[in-house]
Amino acid sequence: MAIFTGMELPRNPKLKAMKKILIPMLVTAVWAFSSFANAEEKKDSSKKSSDEKSKAPAVAEHKMFTPSDIKWMDGPPFLPPGVKLAVLEGDPGKPGPFTIRLQAPDGYKIPAHTHPTAERVTVISGTFHLGMGDKFDEAAGHEMVAGSFAIMPAGMKHFAWATGEAVVQVHGTGPFAIKYVNPADDPRNAKK
Ligand SMILES: [Cu+2]
Structure with missing residues (x-):
């Protein structure tokens, strides 16, 4: 691409002619580009309004965690005891996006179960x-080393276990729930 300064242009009659052509071309190009950009903006805003129509609340909060910021607590009553849980985003019990982590001890097992929503699992550390x-x-079973990812559609029967301590991240759209294939496997049904 050639670059002309304003001082060079009038001296050369050929360049002067080129200027007559180039300037309208440039104006047309800028106009074409800006109308393309406008169209893209319009597409974006129509996308936004259809997102707003969905019932899931929008993500409005910025969050950033380093591993030491993560607050672990005892796992929920619907999972076999021994697991630790951390909530990174949202509230898995409520409608909307959520991200949690589970830290499972060596040999931890989750019997066959389903979820009413899709479950997305990312292995952070250890082997699941x-x-x-x-x-x-x-x-x-399929061995999932750190970095592995799986998605289970709603209603798909699956089971899991850990070898060594394993941390997995689960994300999806709440409310997150679990139904054991065999009700006797449900720790909520265990006699206390
Ligand atoms: Cu599951």
């Missing part, structure tokens, strides 16, 4: 195993 099916079966 996931199997699909209505019965806990280590032979049917």
Whole structure:
């Protein structure tokens, strides 16, 4: 691409002619680009309004965690005891997006279950195993090392276990719930 300064242009008659062509071309190009940008903006704003129509609340809060900022607590009553839970985003019990982490001790098992919503699992550390099916079966499990990801659609039967201490991140759209295939596996049904 050539670059002309204002001082150079009038001296050369050829350049003067070029200027006559180039300037309208430039104006047209700028106009075309800005109307394209406007169209993109319009597309964005129509997207925003359709997002606003959905019932899930918008993410309005900035959050940033380093591992030492994460507050761990005892796991929820619907999971077998021994697991630790941290809530990073949202409230998994309420409608809307949520992100949680589970820290499972070595040998921790979650019997076959389903969720009413899709479950997305990312392995942060350690090794987690996931199997699909209505019965806990280590032979049917998939080894998920740190960095692995899985998604289970709503209603898909699955089970899991940890070898060594494992941390997994679960995110999705709440309310998050769990239904065990065999009600006897549900720790909420355990006699205290
Ligand atoms: Cu699950």
